[in-house]
Amino acid sequence: MKSTMAKSFYEVFPTIRVKGELHDLFADVQVTRVAFNKDHTRLRVYLDSGHLIPKKQIYEMETLLTGEVCGGTGVQAVLIEHFVLSALYNPEMLMREYKDSLVIEMWKNSPILGSFFKEASFAYPEENKVEVHLENSGFSRDGGAKIHSILEQIFRERCGMDCSVSMVYDLPVRHHARAVLDEPAPAVRAPQTPAQASAQLPADQMAESPEKAEEKLSPMDRLQASADRAPLKGAGKQAKKGAAENKAIRSFIRSNRPEVICGREFDDDAMPISDIIGEMGEVTIRGKIMTNERRDIRNEKSILKFTLTDFTDSIIVKIFAPTMYADQTMNRLAPGKFVKVKGFTKEDTFEHEITVSSPSGIMEIPSFETKRKDNFEKKRVELHMHTKMSDMDGVSECKDLVKRAYQWGWPAVAITDHGNVQAFPDANHLVEALYGDECKRRKAEGLPPVDRQEFFKVIYGVECYLVDDLKKMVTFGKTEEDPAFANDRKAPGEYRTEPGNYVIFDIETTGFSSENDRIIEIGAVRYEKGVKTGDFSEFINPKVPIPFRITRLTSITDEMVLPADPVEKVLPRFLEFCKGCVLVGHNVGFDISFIRKNAKDLGLPAPFTTIDTVGMARVMLPGHKSYNLDAVGKLLNVVNPHHHRAVDDAATTAEIFIRLLGMFTEKGVTTLGGMNALADSDPDVIRRLRPYHCILLAKNVTGRTNLYRLISQSHLTYFYQKPKIPKTLLMKYREGLIVGSACVMGELYQALLDQKSEETLAGIVDFYDYLEIQPRGNNEFLIESDRYESIRSEEDILNINRKIVSLGEQYGKPVVATGDVHFLDPEDEIYRSIIQDSMGMNQEEKPAPLYLKTTDEMMEEFSYLGNAKCEEVVITNPNRIASWIDAISPVRPDKCPPVIENSDGQLREICYRQAHKMYGDPLPKVVQDRLERELTSIIKNGYSVMYIIAQKLVWKSNEDGYLVGSRGSVGSSFVATMSGITEVNPLAPHYYCESCHYSDFDSEEVKSYSGKCGVDMPEKNCPNCGKPLTRAGFDIPFETFLGFKGDKEPDIDLNFSGEYQSKAHAYTKVIFGHEQTFKAGTIATVADKTAYGYTLGYCEHRGISKRKSEIERLSRGCVGVRRSTGQHPGGIVVLPLGEEINTFTPVQHPANDMTTPIVTTHFDYHSIDHNLLKLDILGHDDPTMIRMLQDITGVDPIQLPLDDEGVMKLFVGLESLGITPEQDGGIKVGTLGVPEFGTKFVMGMLQDTKPTTLSELIKISGLSHGTDVWLGNASDLIAQGICTLASCIGCRDDIMIYLIGKGEDPSMAFKTMESVRKGKGLKPEMEEAMKEAGVPEWYHDACLKIKYMFPKGHAAAYVMMALRIAWFKVHQPLAYYCAYYTIRAKAFDYEMMAQGKEHLLQCMQEYQARDKLTAAEEAQMDDALIVREMYARGIEFTPIQLGVAHGRAFQIVDGKIMPAYTSIHGMGANAADALEEACKGGPFVSQQDIRERAKVSQTILEKMSELGLLGELPESNQFSLFDFM
DSSP: OOOOSOEEHHHHSTTOOOOHHHHHHTTTOEEEEEEEOTTSOEEEEEEEESSOOOHHHHHHHHHHHHHHTSTTTTOEEEEEEEEOOOTTOOHHHHHHHHHHHHHHHHHHHOHHHHHHHHTOEEEOSSTTEEEEEEESSHHHHHHHHHHHHHHHHIIIIITOOOOEEEEEEEEOOOOGGGTGGGSOOTTTSOOOOHHHHHHTOTHHHHOOOHHHHHHTOOOOOOHHHHHHHSOOOSSTHHHHHHHHHHHHHHHHBOOOOTTEEEEOOOOOOOOOGGGOOSOOSEEEEEEEEEEEEEEEETTTEEEEEEEEEOSSOEEEEEEEEEGGGHHHHHHHTOTTOEEEEEEEEEEETTTTEEEEEEEEEEEEOOOOOOOOOOOOSSOOOBOOBOOTTSSSOOOSOHHHHHHHHHHTTOSEEEEEEESOOTTHHHHHHHHHHHHHHHHHHHHHTTOOOOOTTTSOEEEEEEEEEEEOTTSOSEEOOOTTTOGGGTTOSSOGGGOBSTTOEEEEEEEEESSSOTTTOOEEEEEEEEEETTEEEEEEEEEOOOSSOOOHHHHHHHOOOHHHHTTSOOHHHHHHHHHHHHTTSEEEETTHHHHHHHHHHHHHHHTOOOOOOEEEHHHHHHHHSOSOSOOSHHHHHHHTTOOOSSTTOHHHHHHHHHHHHHHHHHHHHHTTOOBHHHHHHHHHTOHHHHHTSOEEEEEEEEOSHHHHHHHHHHHHHHHHTSEESEEEEEHHHHHHTOTTEEEEOOSTTBHHHHHHHTTOOHHHHHHHHHHOSBEEEOOGGGGTHHHHOSSOTTOOSHHHHHHHHHHHHHHHHHHTOOEEEOOOBOBSSGGGHHHHHHHHHHTTOOSSSOOOOOBOOOHHHHHHHTGGGOHHHHHIIIIIHHHHHHHTSOOOOSSOOSOOOOOOTTHHHHHHHHHHHHHHHHHOSSOOHHHHHHHHHHHHHHHHTTOHHHHHHHHHHHHHHHHTTOOOEEEGGGGGOHHHHHTTSOSOOOSOSEEEOTTTOOEESSSHHHHTTTTSOGGGSOOOBOTTTOSBOEEEOOOOOTHHHHOTTSOSOOOOEEEEETTTHHHHHHHHHHHHOTTSEEEEEEEEEOOHHHHHHHHHHHHHHTTOOOOHHHHHHHHHTTTTOEEEEEEEEEEEEEOOTTOOGGGTOOEEOGGGOTTOOOOEESSOGGGTTTTSEEEEEEEEHHHHHHHHHHHHHOOOGGGSOTTOHHHHHTTTOSGGGTOOGGGGTTOOSSOTTSTTTOSHHHHHHHHHHOOOSHHHHHHHHHHHHSBSSIIIIIHHHHHTTSSOTTTSOOSHHHHHHHHHHTTOOHHHHHHHHHHHHTTOOOOHHHHHHHHHHTOOHHHHHHHHHOSBOOOHHHHHHHHHHHHHHHHHHHHOHHHHHHHHHHHTOSSOOHHHHSSOHHHHHHHHHHHHHSSOOOHHHHHHHHHHHHHHHHHHTTOOBOOOOTTTSOSSOOEEETTEEEOOGGGSTTOOHHHHHHHHHHHTTOOOSSHHHHHHHHOOOHHHHHHHHHTTOSTTOOSSSOOOGGGGO
């Protein structure tokens, strides 16, 4: 097949799918001929191109053509290119642009040739002569002739350049040929994906042989021997059973070797788990156990399941084991252990993936993981390290990184997360623990404690986003030499803008570097006093070829500039054109840098002052993402006919400038200095500047505070996409900080990439305290990037590092080598790739090896600098910088509670006043003693201010008509009761008379209620005055709250009404001052399910198939990575007057929401709750519901009895509601909708226990809120008759009271309670104390099962609130259901629930018939249960009426309940409010009227019409005459 007529490339190959740069390179290429070779195995495509096409792209297009055009034919496409180059090309220019392509081509021809040619140097003794200098060796001479032949052919035939090539052999011998076969070809090798990297983890490479591993097996108790030693008690059936069990064990373990866990021993070699694809029969694998799980089945058998990973992949292994031996086997298959398994691969129908089952053997083996060690004699310091807190970038735990540095013997390590310092507290906890352990060790050895400053230290820092606000919108030049400032030399800032003279200009260049690239066009417009007076437009011959990408961008070709004058002629004319004017440009810094560089080279003055229209636009047109010329033009309706042509861009910029200048004038800004001042005062301008990475390290406490000030301002004032720090702000707070130049995204590195002038580099270097270089692998992505033309090889990256080292020497700045660490070990890279994939980052980019490197690894990496310099940057300088830094704590260690004047006296006075009011004066001894003991402890430990604060908040809420419920153990404090903080009276049950102050604490009858509630005692009249006695007391020890030493940190948590919560928060500012309170901050991290989704997405994007077990393994590595920040729902942190928050923590807006006035602590509030007071002011539905019930009925909830007979019957049946279980769907108790007791779980507890007293209800509340307190614990014990509801463990206080009652030391009883309630079990000394006290075994075992326990004070407060609400359910049902639907219903649906009982039951049946409900449907079912109960009680709904119904509140109308507008499906709260407000404007005349006045959507209107809520309203406002007839 031949063709002689040239056609465009895409005309010949119209179906080829290609885009981006590759598409553009071939867009104007002509195909001159297409032909097959003789045997039709190759399709030759001959090309003509007016520009160079890199060989890499030639080969890429060949691959595409072979696959898409010749696919399936066995034919390979070959491109034969011919370049028609302009006269600006000569051999030197050609080699400068085309050498990388020649290296690739030589390499493809022969790796040896490619290696030699890569290291060659070139000289050009004459215009058409090229000298190629190679190493002086026999290998080189053998290849030189071939290189000579290839080069001459390329120069002449491919490039049409008549030149001679000569070879010179004078370079040092490098012995490349001996290693070349092991070296990958440049730019041709296939990129390794993160998945491939994960699949090549060093499991097998690192592993020892099985034989060698088995030699190291540690002795273990033999399972068979253990079974043999098990005594068989009794005879007959028992003996037979024992023998059967023994036989089962013998069949389960068929070896005497101690390492065998089950089955037989085996010596097979293990295969990688990643090689298991489908059912493959019997396999042998090995790995580390990640998780295990047990499930007991019939016939005394158990299924044991564990997941195994060898770090190439993961798989589930399942075995059947005798149930009696399952526990021991599970212990041997514990997570973290290493095993070898021989078993059969099987498609598991339950797991829906391949598993290994029916193993013939499982054996313990030693770990085959190798731990990297730092063996270098001298140790380095890492000054650039990211943790999981690093803004979705780092993936290793802070403690793991810090601990590794400590284990490697480093003297220090720095934490420098992106933009935040939230990892600091965790690092501090670890280093303090390490320091404590070291001091203990030294003490045990009789050595003095180590000096804290000499111990391993964490350096606290940040990699911040620095913006250069020192560069102004108006940059003044040498005004003393500039005629434009003839009248303003002393004060150039006073230059008047309106009558000013300006040249608005633009240039086009061959590249981005003013040092190395050339100007090819200048376009300009001159304005004098607002009038256009001239144009300037000239091409410039750059004497070098114009790069293809520039031609594509500007349409300027070599042919267009060839006839033009060179810069030495054009520039003087332009400078004369500009004389006496201020220069204006869009991103003028770029353009003026070329003008000044060329003027300097020519010895011409360029003293110009410049104005940047980008800066002007940012000030006058704020809030936009882009301010390029086109974007600003669109905002100002200025059209650019041909973007990226200097003359057109200059004209467009001129129009933009004139309009923006007028806007400045309208704001009263009429001078150049005024323009800068306006920009400097606008944070939005600064926050939108381009950020550079910069390292800040805190040297001392002053530096820590200044660092926190910067972090706070970066989040509060300068956050835009990232938290940014202006240079001026950094200069203000620089004391105590060390400033480093950071990574590839740092200001210095970027300037080097952009090839900035030496003068510019000097100014940048001067700003920093030290300069940073990093391993070549960190920046390899630059080679493939189109953005950085100066980086085309690894050597270019090394040269930048060499330049930074040179700059350090030149300007006396230490240079340090850092790893820019983002994960701990090389194999952890996969986790970062998953996180980055979730953020939509480039899938093609090769992941950088950003792991924590040893000193050995870094010394090897930087060996190209020479031994002395390598050691200096890797070891000496980092240690030197670390020595400048003190060992400091990132969190202040001192306690700083707020101060309220005379809080001690106030608290004492309030408490005694209330106590005397209740119990008389003098107080009963038990009251006096308890009150005084508590007050003494509270005041002594400085907690009185906390009580006064809580008292003020509660009293304020009560005053405003809202009850407050207490939470936590504050109900244990009698002082809290007397000061009005809680209703819970913690004294022992007792009677007292409010009239004559008689009291009874000591009678035998009263004492019989010890541990119970006073309300449970019988009602009595006062023996003195005959009036009814008040029954009080819940018998809760104060020690639950503050401990026996009174030094336990108190935590006063309060439940305010949800609708009052914001007012309570605001009231804290009244108490302490508006600048003294902050919301408690929280940190949101990647959760398990989210991480699993990220991992699935990563695999899907790359077409990788992974087993669930492997996805779970990979996802676990992503859990805990910081995603965002938030706020505690009720936490308020209080700062004492006179203190600055930044001495404790930075602050920020939650989730960096710049629209909210809320300010939170930057640290998670738990990190600072030891030194700053945190108030828990939580919003809760119960107080809100109580308030609504009181408003509807007028009944004071405080006066309601807590032992109402009808209410108490709710907990055992439905009698109080007047219905039967058959009417209520089988429900047997009446607590639906009653707080604490309305869930299916708790109602089941009520049916099992049938409580009749308040004490029992409190016990049930404690049991239901605990973890592993009821299920599998108390429920079983009660069912078996071992204990009763009264004697079981229900609340944490029960443990302490019980143990003290058994004779245990109170302090030990308290410690035991604290350990059990936190799920920490029992320590040996606690178990011993229990044994000595005669505590029964069931009680001991119950304590071991518990994971979390509720305090009795909390349970009592909740139950009291619940009983009040339950009273209304029994005695005021209309009000109760009305309030419930308004406050507590989560998914009330008018259509489903308000259309009558039969309709509701039908809907419920439909839901119950489904296999699964959505979360919304489940919520609807919960509400439907309450509605069904209401219907059963004979209460009905009345239809919604426009103008009568409320937006959000249900109401009672004529003995029925009218739902709110929000009950209509799809009607949101705001829309409902709007409809309610619109109704106040009079009746609606049509549906259109509703839509217009209430802004109700058409969908909602249609739903309302369908439900019959719109009556006869017409659709529109238009009427016909027939409407009136």
